[in-house]
Amino acid sequence: MPKIELHVHLEGTIRAHTLLEIARRNDLPLPAQTVEGLEELYRFRDFEHFIDTWILTTNVLRTDDDFRQVVVDYAAEAASHGAVYLEAIFSPAERVARGVRWEDIFSGYCDGVQQALEDHGVTVRLTPDIYRGAPAEDACEVARWAVRYNDRGVVGLGLGGREAEFPAEPYARAFAIACEAGLGSVPHAGEAAGAESVRAALDVLCARRIRHGIRAIEDAGLVRELADRRVVLDVCLTSNLRTGVVASLMEHPLPLLVGAGVACSVSTDDPAMFDTDLSREYQVLEGLGVGSDAAYRAGVLGALCDDATRHALELLPVTHNSP
Numbered sequence: 001m002p003k004i005e006l007h008v009h010l011e012g013t014i015r016a017h018t019l020l021e022i023a024r025r026n027d028l029p030l031p032a033q034t035v036e037g038l039e040e041l042y043r044f045r046d047f048e049h050f051i052d053t054w055i056l057t058t059n060v061l062r063t064d065d066d067f068r069q070v071v072v073d074y075a076a077e078a079a080s081h082g083a084v085y086l087e088a089i090f091s092p093a094e095r096v097a098r099g100v101r102w103e104d105i106f107s108g109y110c111d112g113v114q115q116a117l118e119d120h121g122v123t124v125r126l127t128p129d130i131y132r133g134a135p136a137e138d139a140c141e142v143a144r145w146a147v148r149y150n151d152r153g154v155v156g157l158g159l160g161g162r163e164a165e166f167p168a169e170p171y172a173r174a175f176a177i178a179c180e181a182g183l184g185s186v187p188h189a190g191e192a193a194g195a196e197s198v199r200a201a202l203d204v205l206c207a208r209r210i211r212h213g214i215r216a217i218e219d220a221g222l223v224r225e226l227a228d229r230r231v232v233l234d235v236c237l238t239s240n241l242r243t244g245v246v247a248s249l250m251e252h253p254l255p256l257l258v259g260a261g262v263a264c265s266v267s268t269d270d271p272a273m274f275d276t277d278l279s280r281e282y283q284v285l286e287g288l289g290v291g292s293d294a295a296y297r298a299g300v301l302g303a304l305c306d307d308a309t310r311h312a313l314e315l316l317p318v319t320h321n322s323p
Helices: 016-025 035-041 047-058 064-080 092-096 102-120 136-148 169-180 195-203 214-218 220-229 237-242 254-259 278-287 292-302 307-315
Strands: 003-009 083-089 123-126 129-131 156-160 209-212 232-235 264-266
Touching (some): 003 064, 016 064, 083 156, 156 169, 195 214, 214 220, 214 232, 214 254, 232 292
Parallel strands (some): 083 123
16 A cells, blocks of 8 residues: 655664765764674664764765765665655754755755655655754754755754753744745654643644654643644654653554544654664554554645645555554
């Protein structure tokens, strides 16, 4: 069946052998020098350990060709699992802080969007992330560059990183810049912090969609509001397990959220780092008693795409396998 993925970090899609290849090409060190070493490094103790490892490994991305390759490689992988539409995340301010030019980052990723469609038939749209803890002016600069590339596939602005340490309020101006130009607000919330973080994403950042959002389950009134407003949650099942957000997949709140009427898409988050792929996520979903067709419909509802693309996605045949 066709699949939609709305929450995938391009830096976290790079398989270990490709990461080593890029590091060697750019003559930059990694914390491990073998595929096996990197895979061992990806055994995360908790969310903080994951963030630290993510920063260490993704710093090898330096050139526009690196960024283009990342998009095209993941489009090929996702297409093999039935993906027809992706909204992909990248974190430009971290690369800029290490000497990479804004133009190289955005142009490289946008070139990858075009090549992904030509080579693999996958529609990719981009939603650059501000990292929590970034200075407010850096956050606004991310928003300005996102707006500048709106005509090349950038459709939204996100906020990610250490959610429990850094609240949403300092980033309100950056999101206002993006939203005033027609970009969608798609922050991470309700992952490492609770329902109050989801509330801030809605009220402070005017979120169109919430990435993760599963800890909304801690507030029944918020769950009802999400359902009534048709705010889509981009749920990443294996990610939540690997970073310790849930103790086990069988304890995941996704079935409760869906049962309460909240639309939930399903995504991989960082598939190379979490040893997963889109097919596995849909299998886990079905193991929890939620139909994959419901996840697809949530993906259509939440996608930040134009009307013609949405209509085309709605017309694709989706196997009905709801319990």
